[in-house]
Amino acid sequence: MPIPAFRASFPSLSNSHTIPYRAASTDRGRRRFLLGVPALAGALGLAPRSAFAQSWRGEGWSATWGCAPAGPPPAASTTSFSGQTVRMIVRASIGGNRIRVRLTNEMGNAPLTIGAAQVGLRASAQAVVAGSNHPLTFGGRTSVTIQPGSPLLSDPVYFQVAPFADLAISLYFPGTALGTTIHRDAWQTNYVSTSGNFAASSTFTISRSFASWPFLSEVDVDGGAPCVVAIGDSITDGQGSTANQNRRWPDYLARRLQSELGTAGRIGVVNRGIAGNRLLLDDPNALLAGRDVLERFDRDVLATPGIRAVIVAIGINDIVYASGTALGEMRDDLVAGYRQLIARAHARGIAILGATLPPMAGFVYYTAAREAVRQQVNSWLRSANEFDALIDWDGVLRDPSSPARIRPDYNSRDWLHPNDAGYGALANAVPLGELTSMVA
Template sequence: MHELSPVPPSGRSARPARRNFLRAGPLLAASLAVPALPAHAQSGAGEHWSATWGAAPAGPPPSASTQSFTSQTLRLVVHTSIGGNRVRVRFSNEMGGTPLRIGAASIAVRSSSSAVLQSTLRPLAFGGQSAITIPAGAPALSDPVELSVPAQADLAISLYLPGSVQATTLHDMALTSSYLSPAGDYTSSIAMPVSRTITSWPFLTEVDVDGPASTLVAIGDSLTDGARSTGNVNRRWPDYLVRRLQGSLGAGGRIGVVNRGISANLLLNDYATALVAGHDVLERFDRDVLATAGVRYLALLIGINDISYSPSSNPIPAADLIAGYRQVIARAHAHGISVIGATLPPWEGFVYYTPAREAVRRAANSWIRNSGEFDAVADIEAALRDPQDPARILPAYDSSDHLHPNDAGYQAIASAFPLAPFVAATTPPLDFLNRY
């Protein structure tokens, strides 16, 4: 697990009236509609895809901690947000230095542990072929397959890796148990034998389903990745947001939610010695946001690591963070994506807290709340702070490190997101749906 571990140093015009209106949140949700977005190029007649699950690829890890597989099958477990009748899967060798050979792959609805429901098991193909070699630095998208994918269900994606393979591209902190077989191709097995479990997602970055829906991408650091939440029960704040959207908006809650948080990630910088923490948000934006199927919304919760890793007595200026936020907003708006900015949480008592760093956090939060440059604001600080000591996280929400929330705190973060921007999201324009 990589959660804020020490790392060595190495616009659009403001619209405050609209932003403040959307900040009013859930009570206005039933009466608001989202403006139509600009037209986009079509990718294929009748092809309407939205991401139901995703994770941000990172790596390569240090050689001493790189996982190796030898002619084995990975069965990777993921949890959907929305359902559909067809599905496709995105794999990644984007951080790899050599070609990645996938000898066979399949997808199914999981029943329990490493077992799947037999009636749902489907082989995956790539251009009609059962195997594919993904070049170094590239992703690959499977052919669509017919499969009834339920909302909020576990899927098992299995891939057989012939020969010796190193997991140079992965999402390190899955908080979900996946499975590695003994030697052999078990992609078509209902109950796969297990040699060991893993808690990362090698080579897997997205699952898409068909049908009219929009996608929200949540991008950030360990706070979005779900550090210190309970494993195997999906209690990161994006997971809670899925349940809230579907529970509060009914049919209007058909919005795919994709978690692109990476523990220890930054807005402005990355470090050659800690690439498992991912490239910075400005660098990975096109891959992790724009390339997500059906993306229409972006939730941005990032910046506390930029502050934490800067000098304790002379930290990064808030103006640098604000310039980064403005770049994210501008690049998202250029593609018709609405951006919800999230304030940085209270953190007094955390190991990297200093008064000088705290001043930067407060200045950044003031800008996020009051600039009018985001389309909406989720006030995470207000949701988590202790009313008796506002610089600290409420004890009932504190995982014990005074920054990362516990499960109840992550639920409070999800509850802080206004629902207004998502109303009518189930019927986006067809030109938008045909983007991917």
């Protein structure tokens, strides 16, 4: 679907439209968090090889920012960089005293060579605060080649990061790099230099700008904070929100946690939404919509440092892109998919929150048959009590006078995606007390 840019006023987080959620049984929660005890007891009986070898256990890394890589794009629309520096802007959700960056060539089919990499505090546009740039190394090396299909973690850097700091991550490509691994919809302007290595420079001449995140999937900080991952489609990715303002619902949630809970709200929030993404199937003709959630759940959720809980908001694209034949089985297929995610999260001791599917009457793919399936799925979500908590986002967004439609004041003009005010309302509906008890 084409993704237009929209503008809307910044909503007040105090204007809450919270809808009661449904919590699962506390007994099941206790069983879930005890899953790791036998393994831990066995590990304690093993003699450590050395204090140095075990020192990593106390590092306490937690993701402060993340996106979900996808691709490759069609050859005709693949971005390329040659002898240039790319500077990408991301916003931390929590702070720390050390930082590391995860790069990725997971969807690439050729080695990716990075000649230099730096991280600093963004001042404005492509400019970095003077003196804040720090070199990133990889096994002590300042340049590195990432093989196809692989991610790469940088070495830790001592770099004090404040909550909600804008970070500038600069990558210099000495040869030609094709943007085959990319998060398409950043809703954030990023910058490409003219020819040259400007990774360590506070500023550079801009050759062009773009609104994606290539080769970048995560930033971690130290300090042992818990982390919540949001996984879903374009509503989690932020379609319809104001660009360059960090007004996706996970952004609002991160700010709400710290403004309402103070130090207890030091919880990382990572956004793994992808526009066009589905729970059950990939679209081989639209690989920038990402692998389906069942496929990417282990990489994008379970492998996230510090994760304690995941919020799942997925399924509407499975419905709107389904054929008539597939639509008949869609309710049961989605339920089976949700149960897989619940089982896989619980097997790792991770709490999992679900969300009802949003209203869509007026959306270009709306039909009465698809609406019937959406209602069936929401009915199951509300009654089954299988997620650890359920957030009724359908109840948050729907127009009381026309429940199949989104409220006009929350509509970003396409009758599916919220605007900034709608995304703020979604964040306000997340039950903070329940969430913080899950991540504690």
